[in-house]
Amino acid sequence: MKKLINAPADVLAEALLGVEAAHPDLRVDHQNRVIFRGDAPRAGKVGLVSGGGSGHEPLHGGFVGPGMLDAAACGEVFTSPVPDQILAATRGVDGGAGVLHIVKNYTGDVMNFEMAAELADTEVVAVVTDDDVAVQDSLYTVGRRGVGVTVLVEKIAGAAAESGRSLSEVADVARKVNAQGRSMGLALTSCTVPAAGSPTFDLPEDQIEVGIGIHGEPGRTRVPLAPASEMAQMLVDPILDDHEFTGGDGVLAFVNGMGGSPLIELYLMYHEVNRLLGKAGITVARSLVGSYITSLDMAGCSVTLLKLDDELLRLWDAPVRTSALRWGA
Amino acid sequence: MKKLINAPADVLAEALLGVEAAHPDLRVDHQNRVIFRGDAPRAGKVGLVSGGGSGHEPLHGGFVGPGMLDAAACGEVFTSPVPDQILAATRGVDGGAGVLHIVKNYTGDVMNFEMAAELADTEVVAVVTDDDVAVQDSLYTVGRRGVGVTVLVEKIAGAAAESGRSLSEVADVARKVNAQGRSMGLALTSCTVPAAGSPTFDLPEDQIEVGIGIHGEPGRTRVPLAPASEMAQMLVDPILDDHEFTGGDGVLAFVNGMGGSPLIELYLMYHEVNRLLGKAGITVARSLVGSYITSLDMAGCSVTLLKLDDELLRLWDAPVRTSALRWGA
Numbered sequence: 001m002k003k004l005i006n007a008p009a010d011v012l013a014e015a016l017l018g019v020e021a022a023h024p025d026l027r028v029d030h031q032n033r034v035i036f037r038g039d040a041p042r043a044g045k046v047g048l049v050s051g052g053g054s055g056h057e058p059l060h061g062g063f064v065g066p067g068m069l070d071a072a073a074c075g076e077v078f079t080s081p082v083p084d085q086i087l088a089a090t091r092g093v094d095g096g097a098g099v100l101h102i103v104k105n106y107t108g109d110v111m112n113f114e115m116a117a118e119l120a121d122t123e124v125v126a127v128v129t130d131d132d133v134a135v136q137d138s139l140y141t142v143g144r145r146g147v148g149v150t151v152l153v154e155k156i157a158g159a160a161a162e163s164g165r166s167l168s169e170v171a172d173v174a175r176k177v178n179a180q181g182r183s184m185g186l187a188l189t190s191c192t193v194p195a196a197g198s199p200t201f202d203l204p205e206d207q208i209e210v211g212i213g214i215h216g217e218p219g220r221t222r223v224p225l226a227p228a229s230e231m232a233q234m235l236v237d238p239i240l241d242d243h244e245f246t247g248g249d250g251v252l253a254f255v256n257g258m259g260g261s262p263l264i265e266l267y268l269m270y271h272e273v274n275r276l277l278g279k280a281g282i283t284v285a286r287s288l289v290g291s292y293i294t295s296l297d298m299a300g301c302s303v304t305l306l307k308l309d310d311e312l313l314r315l316w317d318a319p320v321r322t323s324a325l326r327w328g329a
Numbered sequence: 330m331k332k333l334i335n336a337p338a339d340v341l342a343e344a345l346l347g348v349e350a351a352h353p354d355l356r357v358d359h360q361n362r363v364i365f366r367g368d369a370p371r372a373g374k375v376g377l378v379s380g381g382g383s384g385h386e387p388l389h390g391g392f393v394g395p396g397m398l399d400a401a402a403c404g405e406v407f408t409s410p411v412p413d414q415i416l417a418a419t420r421g422v423d424g425g426a427g428v429l430h431i432v433k434n435y436t437g438d439v440m441n442f443e444m445a446a447e448l449a450d451t452e453v454v455a456v457v458t459d460d461d462v463a464v465q466d467s468l469y470t471v472g473r474r475g476v477g478v479t480v481l482v483e484k485i486a487g488a489a490a491e492s493g494r495s496l497s498e499v500a501d502v503a504r505k506v507n508a509q510g511r512s513m514g515l516a517l518t519s520c521t522v523p524a525a526g527s528p529t530f531d532l533p534e535d536q537i538e539v540g541i542g543i544h545g546e547p548g549r550t551r552v553p554l555a556p557a558s559e560m561a562q563m564l565v566d567p568i569l570d571d572h573e574f575t576g577g578d579g580v581l582a583f584v585n586g587m588g589g590s591p592l593i594e595l596y597l598m599y600h601e602v603n604r605l606l607g608k609a610g611i612t613v614a615r616s617l618v619g620s621y622i623t624s625l626d627m628a629g630c631s632v633t634l635l636k637l638d639d640e641l642l643r644l645w646d647a648p649v650r651t652s653a654l655r656w657g658a
Contacts, residue, residue: 002517002518002534002537002554002628003517003590003594003628004517004557004560004590004594004595004597004598004629004630005556005557005594005597006556006557006558006597007556011593011594011597012593014557014597014600014601015593015594015596015597015600016596017600018595018596018597018598018599018600018601018603018618019596021599021600021603021613021616022596022599022603022616022618054593055591055593057591057592057593057596058592062592077593188331188332188333189331205331208331225331227334227335227336228333228334228335228343229335231333259591259592260589260591260626260628261332261333261626262384262386262588262589262623262625262626263386263387263391263588263620263623264340264341264344264383264384264386264406264625265332265333265334265340265344266333266347267344267345267347267348267351267386268333268334268335268340268343268344268347269333269347270347270350270351271343271344271346271347271350272343272347274347274350274351284350287350287351289347289351291592294591294592296591296593297589297590297591297628299331299332299589299626300333301333321656326655326656327650327655
C-alpha cells in the first residue's frame, strides 16, 4: 500500500487538521469529527447535515458552506459516523428552524442518523438517497444505494434552505431530487482502505466491474475492459431503462470520477454520455464533470442523471461557496 | 492499461469534445485544439495564452475563463503543442493590447511558443516558469522545470490583465510570481501514457521518487516509502533551502495532487506542510489543496510555495471564473 499517510488509524484526524488549516471559513470539531460552516448555526435557517464514511472526498466536507451543507459528520474511512457525531452536527447547526439530515442509503448510516435524530432536541427530518440503479440489495444496504445524486441533493436542498424555505419545503425538494435522479458506476480497479492495507477486491487486468458501489461492493457484472463508448452505454442504458428523462426542462448530466481516474478521461466519458443522451432525445441543460463522490484511489467513474424542472434549475444555479463547488458567490 | 478511453490516438480530440459540451461558456477550436474563453478576444485587454502537453488537467484548459487565461493550446499527451496551435490561440485572443505567453520550461514548449510569437502579427511577451527546485537540467529541460507555480502565475497574471494593466505590467507580475515561487514533487507510482500502454517507469512497491517531474522524469533520489510527515519534509526542506519565505505578507501554500492520489491524502499532506511552515516561522496567508497540475494517473503530490506581497494577495483574491478555479464571480 502506497499512500500519503502516517499511521492508518490517524488518516481522518490528520486530514481534518488539514481541512481546518486550509479553510479558515470552516470550523472543525475535532473531538466529534464534524466540519461546520464557520457561521453555524444561522438563526432562522433550516440546518443541513450530511455525513457518512470518509474516503469519498470531497463528499461531504467539501460541500459545507453557504448555499450547501451546514455540517458534515465524518466517519472513519468507509464507516458510518456514530450517533454522537451526528448529534453534535445537528446541535451545532440548529438555528431554530429545524434540521434536515441527508443520508446515503447504507444500513449503518440510516440507523445512526435515526438514533441521532431521536436524541436531538430539535425537529429533524431525514431524506435518504437511493439513486443507484445497479443492484437492489447490496453488501451494506437494503434497497438501492445512495451515490452521486447525494451531491445534487446537497446543492439543491442547500439553495432551498439558504433562500429561507421551511424544513418541510426543503425536505420536499430534497426528496424530489432523489426521486428524479438515477446513477450507475463502474470500476477499472479496486480501492485500498488504509486500515486494510491491500485492495478491497481483485479485478483482473482485462476486466471491469459494472454497477460497482462506492465502497467496492460488488456490482451487476464483470465484463471485459471495453472502449469508453461502450462503457458509457453500460452506465447510461440502465439509467434510461429505469426512469423517464425526456421532455421537461432537460437533465443535469453528472460524470463523476471515482478518485483514481484523471480528469482528461472524465471529459472523454462526458462526451460519450452526452452523445448517448442526444441520441435518446434527451436535452442536457446542466452538467458537472469531476471527482465529487469518490472511493479513495479507485479508478473508474459513475454517471448520474437528474431530471430538471424550473424549480430545480433555479436552485442548482443559485450561488454556492464551498471548497469543492463554488459559483455566483 | 485500464483507462476510460477509446483509441489512444483519439484521447485528446474526444476529451475536447467533452470540454466543449460541458462548458458552454468556452469555445473549442477542434482543428487547432485550442480552448478559448467564449468572449475572446476582449478589446483592449492583454490576451493570456498558455498551453503544453495534455495529461496535466485541469492545467491548462481548466483555467480558461474570466480572470485567468484567454486560451489554452493543447498538445497531445505529454507533447508540446505545435507552433500553429499556439499561433491560432494567440490570434484568437488578440484584443489589440498584446498577448502574454505563459510557458512551462520544457525545451519543446519554449521553442514552439517562440516560433509562434515570431509568426504572430501582434506584440507577444513570453514568461517562462521554472519553479521546480528538484533538479537543474532534466530529460526534457535545460534549467529548472516549470511546474506548480504555473497555476499561480496564470491566476495572478490573469487578474492583472483583467484589471486593465498593460502587457509589460502583466508580464512583470507574472515574472514576479515565478521568481517568488518554488516547487518540489514526489511520486508514489508511475503514470501510464495512453499511447505507450504501460507505465512510464518502474517504481518498486516500497520506494518513492522524490523530485519527480510531471511527465515522470527522474527526480533527485529514490528512497523507501515513508510516513507523510517525512514525505512532507522531503518536499518542504529543499524549497526552504532554495528561497527565503519568512517575513513579508506570508506565503501561499499549495499542495497539489498528481492525479491518482485521493483528496483525503492531500489534506493530510497539507496539514504536514502547514505544520512544517509554522515551525520554520513562515506565515501561511493563502492555501490551495487539490489536483490542479497532474501527471495522468500518477499517485503522489507536489508542494509549491509562493511568497506574497500586497499586490500578489490582491490579485490572488480577485474574482476568477474557470472550470477548475472559481471564486468571487
